[in-house]
Amino acid sequence: MADFMRLLRLCKPHLSAMLLGAFLATLTVLANVTLLAISGWFLAAMAAAGLAGAQMNYFTPAGTIRFLAIVRTASRYGERLVTHNATFLLLSEIRVSVFSTLSQLSNVDLAMSRSADLFNRMQNDVEALDKFYLNVLLPMIVALISVPIVLIFMSVYNADVALLCFIALLLVGVALPLMLSKQLQQTAELETKYSATLRAELSDTLSGLRELAIYQATEQQVKQCRTASERYNQQLFTRHNAEANSNGLSLLIVQLSMLGAIVILAPLVYSGTMVNVELAMLSLFVLASFETVLTLPNAFIQLPVALSAAKRIFDLEDKLHPTTNSTEELVAVQPLGLELKQLSYCYHPNSYALNNINLTISALQKVAIVGQSGSGKSTLVNLLSGLWPQQNGAINLTSTDKSIAINTLSQQNRCELINIVAQQHHIFDGTIADNLRYAAPTASKEQMLAACQQAQLAGWLNDLKQGLNTRLGTGGRSLSRGQSRRLALAQALLRAPAILVLDEPTEGLDNQSKHQVMDAILTSMGHCTVISITHDPALLANMDNVIWLEQGLVKAIATHQQLLTEHADYVNLITRF
Structure with missing residues (x-):
């Protein structure tokens, strides 16, 4: 019920469109029911008049039938137009909500989720929810409004038929769907789960084809995919089988209800208590009345699927950590330093990536961070960027007149002040100017x-016929690694941050590309505080200080030359890379 209410809250911005769609859908159903009932009366009356050789006014009922046919057609067209537009609006609302949630999740939460599963939540679960209004909410609203109206008019002619119809409507529209929904509730959850598993297995298979071929494990992986597919198909078969049984039973109840109405009314016609033409009208009225609940069984079938998908999406939303409201904002970017006080971070209990770090970096200072894999370098960068939540200790930005806790800044302000050039930088499919x-x-x-020019790209740019309008292709495939790295640096320089963080900026580059990237970095150093994770001796030699991390602790802080002189382990560390 909680997930259902949260879905209803997502509908609130588009409530007017949804209510208009419900009104038009109700009008269509009532016009259709009335049209069939009056048509039955008219045909029976015409037949009776012909047999008796009597005259009757057929203009009024014929005009009424035509009017109802026009109303039904117009309202059906309007209902389709309005309800589908409302569906797309709701779908847009859900997609934006899901993407907003994913964008706010910390790296810790994202790292604990398989990428294929996240993709499944964004695609499959959202697609399941796009039917929530049209296939779940709308039929319920239409039934709640139209069923009482139909029963009131039916009871005017015969209360027993109205009671019979009411019981049959409850069976077809409520009892059977509820039984089916309860039966399929667990199936829906398993269906969503197995669908996500199947997508994940297929994604892993396609992504790891090379490794599977190398280790000759393709058949084993394909077998896992086949097993996942069979489990998913079994759930689909169970659902479709239950739906078919329910539909057959519903059709049987509808036919028996019409037959029951005839059995009730026939003696009344025989005794003269009821006019004979009313038998045809009420019989068809009973038959047509089931249109008011015709889509309810499908609504109850779709409801568990929608709620299961909603639960998975809302589970992601519930992972969002409460953020501290911004209490201070820096008016403009200015030279800033960095102060870490008793900073600690652990992924598992008693396993610290950073353990009680205390250090100060002055404004416009150039600092390198070195350390073996697992020493806490990347963790420190992720804490600075805000991608991972701060656990213990404090990170402060310092200027000449004040110190500001970094977690009191808005994310936008933090991104304006601190720019990170990652080792694996994504280039978008667009032009250089777009990127x-x-x-x-x-x-x-x-x-x-x-x-x-600052990023040492001017020479390459001048050789391009289209200059800044040159397309780079998917993932920047037309760029070398060195060009990609320098383009990322040009992006950072455009933002003109107060603190520039570089993650292994020269790693994996050939000598020529390495020197070009280094020249670009050295050019940028005069404008901001630079923190570089690097083991490149040439780049370390240009830094004011080197911070040496080991097992989450600060082992030493000194210049590159001092560490070379005083620590043999440092020489081994930087020459190994």
Whole structure:
């Protein structure tokens, strides 16, 4: 019920469109029911008049039938138009909500979820929810409004028939769907789970084809995919089988109800208590009345599927950590230093990635961080960026006149002040200018060219016929690794951050590309505080200080030359890379 109410809250922004769609759908159903009942009366009356050789006014009922046919057609068209538009609006609301949730999840939460499972939640679960209004909510609203109206009019002619119809409507529209929904509730959860598992297995298979071929494990992986597919198909078969049984039983109840109405009314016609033409009208009225609940069984079938999908999506939303409201904002970017006080972070109990770190980096200082794999370098970067939540200790930004706790800043303000150039930097499928404008949307052509000049890209850019309008392809496939790294640096320079963090900026580059990237870094050093994770001796030699981390602790802080002189382990550390 809680997930159902949360889904209803998502519908609130588009409530007017949804209510209009419900009104038109109800009008269509009532017009259709009335049309069939009056048509039955008219045909029976015409037949009776012909047999008796009597005259009757057929203009009024014929006009009424035509009017109802026009109302039914127009309202059906309007209902389709409005309800589908409302469905798309709700779908947009859900998609934005899911993407917003994913964008706010910390790296810890994302790392504990399989990428294929996250993709399944974004695609399969959202697609399941796009039917919530049209296939679940709308039929319930239509039934709640139209069933009482139909029964009131039916009871005017015969209360027994109205009672019979009411019981049959409850069976077809409520009892059978509830039984089916309860039967399929566990199936729906398993179906969603097995669907996600199947997608994950297929994603792993496609992503790891090379490794599977190398280790000759393709058949084993395909077998796992086949097993996952069979489990998923079995759940689909169970659901479809239950739906078919329910539909057959519903059809039987509808036919028996019409037959029961005839049995009740026939003696009344025989005794003269009821006019004979009313027998045909009420019989068809009973038959048509089931249209008011015709879509309810499917609504109850879709409800567990929608709630199961909603639960998985809301589970992600519930993972969001409460964020501290911004209490201070830096008015503009200015030279800033960094102060870490008793900073600790652990992934598992008693397993610290960072353990009671205390250090100070002055404004405009150039600092390198070195250490073996697992010493806490990447953890420190993720804490600075806000991608991982701060656990213990404090991270403060310092200026000449004040110190500000970094977790009191808004995420937008933090991103303006601290820019991180990752080792694996994504290049979007677009032009060079498009990629640069991701960093600075309002940047002019002159500013972009100046940033490229600083990043040592001017020579390459001048050789391109289309210059900044050159497309880079998916993932920047037309760029070398060195060019990709320098383009990332140009993006950072365009933002002109107060603190620039570089993650292994020269790792994996050939000598020429390495020197070009180093020249770009050295050019940028005069404008901001630089923190570089690197083991490149040439880059370390240009740093003011080197912070040496080991097993989450600060082992030493000194210049590169001092560490070379005083620590043999340091020499081994930087020459190994």
